Amino acid sequence: MPRIAGQIDETKTEAILEAAMALFAEKGVSTSMDAIARKAGVSRQTLYNRFPSKVEIGRALAERRSDAISAPLRSGGDPQAVLTAMASSLLQKICGDDGRTSMRGVALMSPTAPDLARAVYDAGPAQGLRRLTDWLAEQNRLGTLSVPEPALAAEMFVGMTLGHGHLRSVLGVPHPAFDPEARAAETARRFIRAFQP
Known part of the structure; x- marks a missing residue:
């Protein structure tokens, strides 16, 4: 008999996701469901x-990361503060230790498990871009920014924020020293200047 939502032990779900993230980064797609269960x-x-x-585990991991990265978009407030917070979150989640590990894990899996790679992309980066696109479209509608092509602007913002950070993460190349908070603030400032009404 299926359990009702209140009966599900969420600590087990978290343990599964943490175990899967570690094993995917270490072994890629060859990670078995049994190994994930054992580690969790x-x-x-x-x-x-x-x-x-x-595929469902990959989707859940990507959704969790996307939710965390795009959380500032749901906070309301001044566009520069929102974009600074989002840029900071992107840098932390993609260029931080966990980001490097997970990016490499997905890259290792993609040739042999394209369905898994696609699920991760759709639930993670693509969902984050959709959220940013919608937020930019709303700012355009409100007149706080002038963004005639919000989807293009969303990709530009992510590219400005990360630079080669995502590529270094995938390749396992060390990131040069930088101040993530200063970079996030500078990216947001320049982006706002480019799309001022």
């Missing part, structure tokens, strides 16, 4: 009840 300390049945496949 849950039964196979618990794992499959929550995530029927590695």
